[in-house]
Amino acid sequence: MAASRYKTLVDAFASGIRAGRLAPGERLPTHRALAAREGIAVVTATRVYAELAAMGLVSREQGRGTFVRDLAVPAGHGIDQQAVASDTVDLNFNYPLLPDQSDLLRRALREVATSGELDSLLRYQPHRGRPQDRASIARHLWRRGIPADPDRILVVSGAQHGLAVTAMAALTAGDVVAVDALTYPGFKVVAHAFHLDLEPVPATAAGPDLDALERLCATRPVRAIHTMPTLHNPLGWVMPASDRTRLAAIARRHGALLVEDASYAYLAEDPPPPLAATAPDITVHVSGLSKSVATGLRVGFVVAPPSLVPPLERAIRATVWNTPALSTAIACRWLDDGTVDRLEARKRDDARARQAIAAEELAGLPLVGHPASYFTWLPLPDDARADRLTAALARRNISVATAEPFATSPHPPQALRLALGSTDPDRLRSTLRTVRQVVLEDAYT
Numbered sequence: 001m002a003a004s005r006y007k008t009l010v011d012a013f014a015s016g017i018r019a020g021r022l023a024p025g026e027r028l029p030t031h032r033a034l035a036a037r038e039g040i041a042v043v044t045a046t047r048v049y050a051e052l053a054a055m056g057l058v059s060r061e062q063g064r065g066t067f068v069r070d071l072a073v074p075a076g077h078g079i080d081q082q083a084v085a086s087d088t089v090d091l092n093f094n095y096p097l098l099p100d101q102s103d104l105l106r107r108a109l110r111e112v113a114t115s116g117e118l119d120s121l122l123r124y125q126p127h128r129g130r131p132q133d134r135a136s137i138a139r140h141l142w143r144r145g146i147p148a149d150p151d152r153i154l155v156v157s158g159a160q161h162g163l164a165v166t167a168m169a170a171l172t173a174g175d176v177v178a179v180d181a182l183t184y185p186g187f188k189v190v191a192h193a194f195h196l197d198l199e200p201v202p203a204t205a206a207g208p209d210l211d212a213l214e215r216l217c218a219t220r221p222v223r224a225i226h227t228m229p230t231l232h233n234p235l236g237w238v239m240p241a242s243d244r245t246r247l248a249a250i251a252r253r254h255g256a257l258l259v260e261d262a263s264y265a266y267l268a269e270d271p272p273p274p275l276a277a278t279a280p281d282i283t284v285h286v287s288g289l290s291k292s293v294a295t296g297l298r299v300g301f302v303v304a305p306p307s308l309v310p311p312l313e314r315a316i317r318a319t320v321w322n323t324p325a326l327s328t329a330i331a332c333r334w335l336d337d338g339t340v341d342r343l344e345a346r347k348r349d350d351a352r353a354r355q356a357i358a359a360e361e362l363a364g365l366p367l368v369g370h371p372a373s374y375f376t377w378l379p380l381p382d383d384a385r386a387d388r389l390t391a392a393l394a395r396r397n398i399s400v401a402t403a404e405p406f407a408t409s410p411h412p413p414q415a416l417r418l419a420l421g422s423t424d425p426d427r428l429r430s431t432l433r434t435v436r437q438v439v440l441e442d443a444y445t
Helices: 002-019 031-038 042-054 101-113 131-143 159-170 185-193 210-219 241-253 306-319 325-337 339-361 386-394 425-443
Strands: 058-061 065-068 153-156 176-180 197-201 222-227 257-261 283-288 300-303 375-379 415-419
Touching: 002 042, 031 042, 042 058, 042 065, 101 325, 131 153, 131 300, 131 325, 153 159, 153 306, 159 185, 159 257, 159 283, 159 300, 159 306, 176 185, 176 210, 197 210, 210 222, 210 241, 222 241, 241 257, 325 339, 339 425, 386 415, 386 425, 415 425
Parallel strands: 176 197, 176 222, 222 257, 257 283
Antiparallel strands: 058 065, 153 300, 283 300, 375 415
16 A cells, blocks of 8 residues: 555656646655655655656755756756757857867868878777877877876777776776766766766865865775866866875875866966876876867877776777777877967967856856856855756756756755857857846846
8 A cells, every 4th residue: 555655646746747737946845744744654755755856857955855847957957968959059068169170170181181091091090099199199298297108198089988988997886986076977977887986075166175085085995086177177176286286195095096087177277287297107187179179079088007008998999999090180180280289279268258258247146167168157046946047048048057967966056057168259148148137037036
């Protein structure tokens, strides 16, 4: 009978939510109130809400209660990219392009076609990349402060692939990985796929709370630490050198591998040395050209301690065999002739200009970010509902992300993450003006 009663309640709530009888954002009764109202045990009421949460119909927030989701917004808000209609402004995903990048690609394709190496590019390549390509990447990394030997470099199909093969090569199911309480959603996807146990580390204004990380490492067998010390996504911090030194010391003391995710690091001018430069023996550095050049150019690179190079190479073989040779050839030409350096400099200027637009159009709101970043973080008041705001903006053809895809703790904060790099500046300005209006009307009234 108890199982039947539980199922009946789940079905009744689900039907009410899907039919609109329970409004998006509506607070449901507490577990005790539901138990008293329906004559069931509190543990059964808890099970009802857990089932509804697993169905994506409600969200549970510590200290606040259980709320009806807005079904117009997909659960996950950004972990899986949704198709964006042509009339929708995308402030969810970043794919920053400069006006002349198509011409650069046309020229590069012509150069490759007449270079005499076209036949070789149609064949299988070494799993970790050709020696000349790894040498090009090594020269690029030296300019970024990473004195990496080409033998420690592996070419991968973008930074996301780099994170995945790092997990395959260095971690096993059940391993504990310390990660920021708000982090890059792609790493969460990797962790889920490989059954890693993510332990969230709270943040300070300048980076992860290293005292909390130290306590975590003392109480759990942390196998790896995923970190974004230079231009964190989504909070935009750049960790000071002293914190990087302490982070490396904690990792050494507890035998943890550092996974340095540097996808947006190119936007920060003169940052402290990367972890791969100061602690190369315990750091896997992952980066790529998706943000600094173009998302369609799926070329990334991993710098690893020598002992990890063979298992990383096997992981590349198991997943893609080798990074597509044509893309790699174009990328390395651009690394060698200065095209990547020029694009990165121009994109830093572009990002600064977009941050200035955001600061102007969202003036008075508590923005968190970096002055040269392609995204900004907007915390909301405690009683606001990010999913309701996201749905309201979607009705105005504006796509944004909530904190949910970035959160590694059970209770995501109420916040919006606004990507600034995927629309032209004039449209960005008018769109942010609408965002400000909706946020003020919904969250501050």
